[in-house]
Amino acid sequence: MKPGGQGVRDGQGVRDGQDGQGVRDGQDGQDGQDMRADAPDPLYERLTSYAGRPAATAGTGKDPVNLPMIRHWCEAMGDTSTAYQGPDAVAPPTMLQAWTMGGLAGHPRGTGRSAAYDELLGLLDGAGYTSVVATDCEQEYLRPLRPGDLITFDAVIEAVSRRKTTKLGTGYFVTTRMDVSADGEPAGTHRFRILKYRPAQRNPAQRNPAKSEREAPLRPRPVINRDNAGFWAGVAEHRLLIQRCTDCATLRFPWLPGCNACAGQEWDTVEASGEGTVFSHVVMHHPSFPAFDPSGEGGPYAVALIELAEGVRIVGNVVGVPYDKVRIGLPVRLEFLRTDPDLELPVFRASEGG
Numbered sequence: 001m002k003p004g005g006q007g008v009r010d011g012q013g014v015r016d017g018q019d020g021q022g023v024r025d026g027q028d029g030q031d032g033q034d035m036r037a038d039a040p041d042p043l044y045e046r047l048t049s050y051a052g053r054p055a056a057t058a059g060t061g062k063d064p065v066n067l068p069m070i071r072h073w074c075e076a077m078g079d080t081s082t083a084y085q086g087p088d089a090v091a092p093p094t095m096l097q098a099w100t101m102g103g104l105a106g107h108p109r110g111t112g113r114s115a116a117y118d119e120l121l122g123l124l125d126g127a128g129y130t131s132v133v134a135t136d137c138e139q140e141y142l143r144p145l146r147p148g149d150l151i152t153f154d155a156v157i158e159a160v161s162r163r164k165t166t167k168l169g170t171g172y173f174v175t176t177r178m179d180v181s182a183d184g185e186p187a188g189t190h191r192f193r194i195l196k197y198r199p200a201q202r203n204p205a206q207r208n209p210a211k212s213e214r215e216a217p218l219r220p221r222p223v224i225n226r227d228n229a230g231f232w233a234g235v236a237e238h239r240l241l242i243q244r245c246t247d248c249a250t251l252r253f254p255w256l257p258g259c260n261a262c263a264g265q266e267w268d269t270v271e272a273s274g275e276g277t278v279f280s281h282v283v284m285h286h287p288s289f290p291a292f293d294p295s296g297e298g299g300p301y302a303v304a305l306i307e308l309a310e311g312v313r314i315v316g317n318v319v320g321v322p323y324d325k326v327r328i329g330l331p332v333r334l335e336f337l338r339t340d341p342d343l344e345l346p347v348f349r350a351s352e353g354g
């Protein structure tokens with residue numbers, strides 16, 4: 001908080017890495033390890049000359065403070081305070097930055113982020129400090145924001161640290177301070193700090209271990225509960241069991257506690273014949289999950305929705321054909337695949353070449 005500043009400091013600020021990665025411009029030297037103050041660092045001299053220059057100018061909020069944005073924020077944050085509802089609502093103070101954001105399209109040319117700030121980041125990029133992580137945020141609230149308030153803002157490059165070494169890598173902390181006004185009156189400040197850094201080199205063996213040294217990736221475990229335990233008991237016996245409502249005989253899959261057709265709660269099972277066709281499918285390219293890919297490399301793999309001969313559908317892998325040969329209507333037949341010592345799954349083998 002600014003010395004003598006009024007209002008409430010936001011204790012919930014962004015602290016990426018404070019817990020997880022230990023990145024913070026700490027005064028104690030524990031996180032950001034200081035370079036010696038007298039060590040020559042021409043880049044630092046250039047960077048710090050930007051302190052005091054604008055980071056954003058003549059910014060205008062894209063919308064006045066308004067109830068719909070307040071309501072969405074509160075829903076997302078789970079904040080049910082009545083202060084943010086009804087005719088006398090104020091905006092949650094921590095929304096301060098939300099009113100200044102440019103969205104996907106950004107702010108109009110000549111407003112928002114300044115040329116000086118772009119230059120500063122360009123210098124860092126050019127020197128190899130190409131990665132960025134937000135490390136902390138500190139807000140100060142001077143007056144409540146109410147629906148209808150028109151938001152304007154300016155920001156200044158407040159400080160650039162000396163070069164520091166963190167667990168993520170070596171770089172410079174850059175602090176900006178945004179001054180936010182509502183209907184021309186000071187409403188709060190938003191201080192934001194990033195680390196622009198050159199990522200630490202990982203141990204090459206760790207980054208790309210020989211395949212034999214790599215632990216085989218495992219698929220996630222299914223969640224087995226009292227509503228679907230019978231299905232997994234069937235899989236263990238290499239039987240694919242479909243639930244059947246004993247009131248109306250409607251088949252259902254996946255397993256559920258009640259019947260969608262008649263709400264009946266009683267059921268028995270029928271064993272699937274194992275015949276089916278591909279009803280629909282997608283090919284997963286990203287993110288890579290090697291455990292799902294038959295080659296183990298995480299490359300593209302097909303996920304299919306199989307329509308069983310009995311009429312219900314099940315999601316599963318199609319085996320026996322490359323991912324790009326899976327097509328709608330492809331006939332398949334059930335088999336069971338042991339993916340690792342603790343997991344066996346129903347999969348579907350294509351019975352023609354595609």
Ligand code: ZN
Pocket residue numbers: 245246247248249250259260261262263264
């Ligand atoms: Zn029923």
